[in-house]
Amino acid sequence: xxxxxxxxxxxxxxxxxxxxxxxxxxxxxxxxxxxxxxxxxxxxxxxxxxxxxxxxxxxxxxxxxxxxxxxxxxxxxxxxxxxxxxxxxxxxxxxxxxxxxxxxxxxxxxxxxxxxxxxxxxxxxxxxxxxxxxxxxxxxxxxxxxxxxxxxxxxxxxxxxxxxxxxxxxxxxxxxxxxxxxxxxxxxxxxxxxxxxxxxxxxxxxxxxxxxxxxxxxxxxxxxxxxxxxxxxxxxxxxxxxxxxxxxxxxxxxxxxxxxxxxxxxxxxxxxxxxxxxxxxxxxxxxxx
Amino acid sequence: xxxxxxxxxxxxxxxxxxxxxxxxxxxxxxxxxxxxxxxxxxxxxxxxxxxxxxxxxxxxxxxxxxxxxxxxxxxxxxxxxxxxxxxxxxxxxxxxxxxxxxxxxxxxxxxxxxxxxxxxxxxxxxxxxxxxxxxxxxxxxxxxxxxxxxxxxxxxxxxxxxxxxxxxxxxxxxxxxxxxxxxxxxxxxxxxxxxxxxxxxxxxxxxxxxxxxxxxxxxxxxxxxxxxxxxxxxxxxxxxxxxxxxxxxxxxxxxxxxxxxxxxxxxxxxxxxxxxxxxxxxxxxxx
Numbered sequence: 001x002x003x004x005x006x007x008x009x010x011x012x013x014x015x016x017x018x019x020x021x022x023x024x025x026x027x028x029x030x031x032x033x034x035x036x037x038x039x040x041x042x043x044x045x046x047x048x049x050x051x052x053x054x055x056x057x058x059x060x061x062x063x064x065x066x067x068x069x070x071x072x073x074x075x076x077x078x079x080x081x082x083x084x085x086x087x088x089x090x091x092x093x094x095x096x097x098x099x100x101x102x103x104x105x106x107x108x109x110x111x112x113x114x115x116x117x118x119x120x121x122x123x124x125x126x127x128x129x130x131x132x133x134x135x136x137x138x139x140x141x142x143x144x145x146x147x148x149x150x151x152x153x154x155x156x157x158x159x160x161x162x163x164x165x166x167x168x169x170x171x172x173x174x175x176x177x178x179x180x181x182x183x184x185x186x187x188x189x190x191x192x193x194x195x196x197x198x199x200x201x202x203x204x205x206x207x208x209x210x211x212x213x214x215x216x217x218x219x220x221x222x223x224x225x226x227x228x229x230x231x232x233x234x235x236x237x238x239x240x241x242x243x244x245x246x247x248x249x250x251x252x253x254x255x256x257x258x259x260x261x262x263x264x265x266x267x268x269x270x271x272x273x274x275x276x277x278x279x280x281x282x283x284x285x286x287x288x289x
Numbered sequence: 290x291x292x293x294x295x296x297x298x299x300x301x302x303x304x305x306x307x308x309x310x311x312x313x314x315x316x317x318x319x320x321x322x323x324x325x326x327x328x329x330x331x332x333x334x335x336x337x338x339x340x341x342x343x344x345x346x347x348x349x350x351x352x353x354x355x356x357x358x359x360x361x362x363x364x365x366x367x368x369x370x371x372x373x374x375x376x377x378x379x380x381x382x383x384x385x386x387x388x389x390x391x392x393x394x395x396x397x398x399x400x401x402x403x404x405x406x407x408x409x410x411x412x413x414x415x416x417x418x419x420x421x422x423x424x425x426x427x428x429x430x431x432x433x434x435x436x437x438x439x440x441x442x443x444x445x446x447x448x449x450x451x452x453x454x455x456x457x458x459x460x461x462x463x464x465x466x467x468x469x470x471x472x473x474x475x476x477x478x479x480x481x482x483x484x485x486x487x488x489x490x491x492x493x494x495x496x497x498x499x500x501x502x503x504x505x506x507x508x509x510x511x512x513x514x515x516x517x518x519x520x521x522x523x524x525x526x527x528x529x530x531x532x533x534x535x536x537x538x539x540x541x542x543x544x545x546x547x548x549x550x551x552x553x554x555x556x557x558x559x560x561x562x563x564x565x566x567x568x569x570x571x572x573x574x575x576x
Contacts, residue, residue: 048477049448163341192340193504197548219478222550249552250559261560263482267507267534267549 010213011037016072029055031237042214044224047234057185095125098174102186104166108158114169115154122176141172164195185217293328300325300361321347323522334499336509339519349502353468386459390471392451396443403439406458428457449480468500
């Protein structure tokens with residue numbers, strides 16, 4: 001159960017496949033996906049709707065829907081998560097691996113103060129901790145994500161926070177246990193652009209200060225270009241291209257990646273005809289790219 | 290300068306705030322749109338940009354007469370349409386149509402494409418030129434849909450195709466103004482590009498006038514002639530697109546532009562060089 005070698009990958013996913021049984025036969029939402037993340041690294045998973053990127057983030061943590069079958073290997077510092085019991089998995093989730101989702105309002109309980117929710121999440125993973133200690137952790141966590149007057153705000157309810165502030169609360173909660181890996185699924189998609197910029201800055205800062213590894217799932221190519229160092233491009237459940245961020249953005253090899261980059265509207269660019277991605281004209285590879 | 294086709298003058302919209310005002314107290318009112326004025330000339334696209342709560346969508350609804358103003362006027366072609374009655378509003382709807390953000394929630398799931406796109410004419414008791422079938426086919430062709438699918442239902446189409454149905458429905462009455470309320474915001478980037486191109490083609494070919502509501506500045510850059518930046522119910526800056534993007538005057542506009550995530554320009558140049566072609570119609574394509 002202990003890690004074998006200290007220098008191994010933070011996250012190593014091999015041949016991850018998520019299959020749904022449908023009336024028309026099995027359907028792979030994710031097929032033969034490989035992912036690698038070094039400690040402290042930031043990996044972007046990019047794709048359009050239906051690409052399987054969100055299912056990937058869930059499947060890493062064993063949170064895929066019950067109807068789905070997950071195969072392959074997911075190793076966290078060498079420790080295999082596939083096949084782990086639910087009880088063991090629960091100790092990994094929220095403790096060593098934390099997740100942040102798109103919609104902070106639906107992830108927070110409206111009936112409890114944000115402080116209580118952070119405290120409960122924390123104490124769930126730190127059994128011996130007293131309420132008073134957990135309260136201090138909650139305040140520190142809110143300060144960590146630059147929420148002003150944290151000692152007061154900790155007693156407020158979710159609706160008393162703006163969308164951006166709620167996402168900060170979620171990030172604070174996720175980071176309270178000092179996880180090794182943060183999985184953020186479209187964390188800024190529901191936010192205004194000025195707030196998005198603040199949250200992206202915050203994620204960057206946290207990475208650099210704590211060395212937490214980041215898997216960022218998004219449809220937004222500009223966002224991944226700013227804060228990740230490696231990218232996986234997904235389409236129809238399959239990785240069509242992977243590489244260092246600069247490599248993907250300067251010399252994309254797969255026609256789909258090229259088309260996607262061409263389709264992004266540029267704010268600084270003179271306009272021509274936007275190059276639309278031809279529908280269903282993009283070949284997908286069977287195996288890992 | 291020609292007369293503006295659509296003119297909004299000192300628009301104000303207030304909403305009562307829920308739960309305020311007791312039995313004897315006057316209810317508190319929230320001013321969503323606070324003295325907004327703009328003009329759009331025929332064939333132009335005015336983009337109203339802003340963040341959530343800026344009042345841009347409410348402004349669009351006032352201009353399209355989907356909401357009544359608290360005060361101020363909306364004029365179409367010099368005629369005050371602010372106080373039109375029900376019958377006159379029908380005439381107005383022939384001139385001004387709306388395309389909404391979510392095509393699936395704005396299209397009746399139980400109606401075929403044919404029924405959806407001919408509905409605006411049917412509601413008005415107008416004859417469908419050439420018959421419903423032929424009319425639908427020609428509309429579908431205009432927006433890039435396969436005309437053989439006129440008997441299908443919205444759920445049988447992808448998001449981008451469904452938005453084309455929404456556009457086809459707006460075009461059915463041959464309007465002069467189309468209000469696009471976040472019309473491409475919910476679409477995947479590749480599909481979004483197609484729909485933006487479609488809107489631009491339709492404008493070029495048919496001289497349509499757009500009021501384009503969006504929060505995405507990069508999208509606005511691709512389609513706007515003029516840009517008005519809204520925050521807290523007011524327009525803080527308005528001007529030609531390149532002026533607003535190139536030399537923003539208001540602090541809020543600068544903040545908004547700075548916040549947009551960008552792919553590094555040097556990577557963009559490198560990619561264009563590697564691909565051996567100029568990107569889009571860009572001028573500086575050298576590495």
